[in-house]
Amino acid sequence: MDPETFISKYEPRKMVAISLAVLAVALSILGFTYIKTGSPVNLGVEFTGGTIVTVPVVESEGEIAAKLAAYPVLDIRDVGHRYMIQMGPMDDAEYRQLSAMIDAEYQDPEIKYMGPVYSTRLQEQAKTYIPLSFLFMAVVVFLIFRTPFVALTVILAAFSDIMITAACMDVTGVKLSLGTVAALLMLIGYSVDSNILLNNRVLKRKGKTEEKILGAFRTGIAMTSTTFSAIFALFLVSAFSYLVSSSFTQINILFDISIVLIFGLLAGLMNTWVMNSNALRWYLARPKKSVARRQRR
């Protein structure tokens, strides 16, 4: 579809409403997950506590499952030339036994154990730090724009980005891990980039609003596609490079980070160019009085 249609032909309020509807859907997905699991996003092993082991594939899934029958195995998955085995909580002695056994049986094993103290602490930190990060960003946005309407739309767009991304995680089964939390925080910072560009261009330049939005859109789309291409490269290598060489495998933490950033970038496109650009059109088309007051500031 021609971007001009999006930006100038439709009724602004209708476009904003569509974006808010998407946000509402995302929030209800998160709400539903919350009711079902007690957390808005599915928690990975780092947050629930447990053990992750990856070993090279030298046997069938059944054989390795039999070998580990004595341990609380939750899931065995082939992640490209390696099995990733997730296990529930176990006591210290059991874990020592497991790590010694894995070390003896397999070449180049990767082992990760997260005890309940660690995971509880991490959960608390995520609950504090994600909102804190958002708050910091919001304060900076207010300092930059000063006009409450503009600042609030930018913050709303960032909020919507995060919520839609989290909902996408729920739908696609990506769990909250250290990597995804890092990506979400990164997204909070990056999600406002194109909004800042848009508002800057539209509010500070002379000319027809629609034309300015279109100009900003051209730049903005180039920005998003460069970031997207870099992140997509990361995604490809972390997820699929094992298809190219038998010595490669999936790298979970990079996969987590890249997939979340991809969701976020796509959500950002909508929130900036469908929601915020139309919110701005509506704002600037209001009766002159209040616009004049803003300009005198």
Added chain:
Amino acid sequence: MTEITKDPRVVIFFVAVAAALIILAPIPGDGGLHSRLKYGLDLEGGSWLQLKLQGAIVQPQVDPINILDKQFGDALERPVEVEWRPGSTDYQITVEGRASKTLAEDLGYPQATVTPRGNATKITIEASPVGVIMNYLEASLDSDVKYLGSDPLSFEVRTNVTRESLETILGEVGGTLASGDAGFSEGVTEETVDETKQVLDRKLNRLGLQDIKVRVVDNKFILIDLAGVSVADAQEIVGKPGVFEIRIQTTGNESMHVLYGDEIVDVSLPSGDQTGNWGVPFTLSEEGALAFQKAAVDTGATRNRMDHEISMHLDNELIFSAPLAQDLAASLEVAPMRNMVAQIGGDSQRAHELYIHLREGALPVNVEIIGSGQVTAALGDQFKKQVLIAGIMAILAVGLVIYFRYREPKIVIPMVATSFSEVLMMLALAALLKWQLDLVSIAGIIAVIGTGVDHLVIITDELLYEGKMPSDKIYLARLSSAFGIIMAAAATTIVAMLPLFGMGFGAFKSFALITIAGVLIGVFIARPAYGRIIGRIMQGGE
């Protein structure tokens, strides 16, 4: 426009890039060329342990008389009477009938005299009120307890204990804990954390392990990174004590074995007496005490103590040597002794070291392994290759996208070169400041490639607005407008990243550092120069 090569922004940029190249150039070392870059465990191979120190700082409110009443009453199975005059260092316990001579010692009061008095027995123990409470806590919790201060009376319990269980223990002697967090707070003192760290450091050093990092987080957690060690071995090392041995001098430089550390059943915290002499009290098992007596008598140490010194060794290293004390030598002539004190003299630091050694390098507090893991070196190498490929692909992909957008090599080449230079400068900074590059921080670098180019796009588009290169005056106005956008975007990125420093025991510290550094390098070094250079190139093109 001034001559481009004299513009300070451009000069700074090229100097920074040159410096980065020099820093990143491989340096010769043993076994070929080495890069100055430091890699994290997940790329280098190794294991990590995350330990939580178990313990609590408590303020008990209890009457020592009740404690002695219960301790002696329970042991003798009949009521006793405890007397104490305020300010005295003696407690008198009177009980009907006879009491064993070793009763007080068995209850943990070695300085005791037992006097029969008619039908009753009077036991006098030398102990302060604090000592009695401490002894009671140690005995009931089976753990070391450290006295912290008298106002209010507070102790450090060096094991995993809950408020409820401690209140039950104190309740049995009519006591309780002070209310609120002051009465009971989880965690140990900074000193104890330091001591634990030292024990670990020393232990790991004795094993000759290279590149060990022992870090303390929140005064409660200890993180250990061990390059090139499997996680099973790492847990073994941390949990396993050294070999402690007591020997006795026979003739000249010769000595003979007396006992091993497993015969030492208890070691108390070092204590100083009134004259400022420090000693470390310890208790032998019954077999240990017998072996000690036999050795002392056989070698003649009990009669000629100066020629037959007692020495202590940890992993075959001499750590303490002294003759028997006169009264101990005399006592050993007649009976085995279980409680002894290794006298150090006036050096409290040495007493402390000996205390650690006597415990065979065991940690002063109980630790719980709350997290651990390993990546082998070969796997780390694979990851390294994969992220290198991801980085190269990211730059190529970004270059391709820019090419489709501008279709002008004069713009595309400087843009990609600038983006690449930002990566070089980030890596050089990481090498210079010895940051560890791990998988996540490389993801951070790749993300910065993506967003860094965003900012170059903003600059370029701002300058090219309306499709042509403007005059000098407008050019500068546009450039500053572009930088307004870039600075704002950079500021939000940085503040949003700040909380990452505290997350997950610093697992994302390097990621947050490198991302923030990348943003700053971009905004203050690379992009100002790009703005000038691209302006010049486009003007030249017209």
